[in-house]
Amino acid sequence: MIKVVEYCMQTGEIYRVIDFWDKHIAQRLYPEALIVSSEVLVTDELHIVVGGVVVNRPMQSVTVEGRVLKGVVKGAKLFIDDSIYEADGTDIELEFDLEKTHYIKICIWPYVDEGVFYENKTLS
Incomplete structure (x- = not known):
């Protein structure tokens, strides 16, 4: 299993994360998406994509x-x-x-x- 991460290339905002069974098929179906291991924690609420890597969004200090x-x-x-x-x-x-x-x-x-x-x- 892998995860397909669809995101905005300008801002890094993650639109959705899809669990997928085959890396090669995912790359054909989602050529602009980032493909990561199923073990990588990815959520749109806590993560962004920077330079092709999933990273934590910064925290506010309110x-x-x-x-x-x-x-x-x-x-x-x-x-x-x-x-x-x-x-x-x-x-x-x-x-x-x-x-x-x-x-x-x-x-x-x-x-x-x-x-x-x-x-x-x-x-x-």
């Missing part, structure tokens, strides 16, 4: 300190509740009207998507 979200890369998209925001590269002060725990998803290519929870408490 932290929550008090009411501030730190380490968000400029241009990252923040998905908070039903809204989407774009980071400008500075620390982000978190302000919410509802007292609840909010999940914040941070996405920017080629970094692995990051998610943090922020518990909004009343100021009493």
Whole structure:
């Protein structure tokens, strides 16, 4: 068994990974794809292709300190509740009207998507 990795040659983004039984047939059917051993761990969420090699996507280093979200890369998209925001590269002060725990998803290519929870408490 082998894996066929279809990816974007410009960005390295992996579109899909297919388990395949025959290397020669796979090379004919998917001439632009990367062929790797079935033992190689490959997922679109955690890996990219660089120079014809599957490598780990870099991790983000986002932290929550008090009411501030730190380490968000400029241009990252923040998905908070039903809204989407774009980071400008500075620390982000978190302000919410509802007292609840909010999940914040941070996405920017080629970094692995990051998610943090922020518990909004009343100021009493």
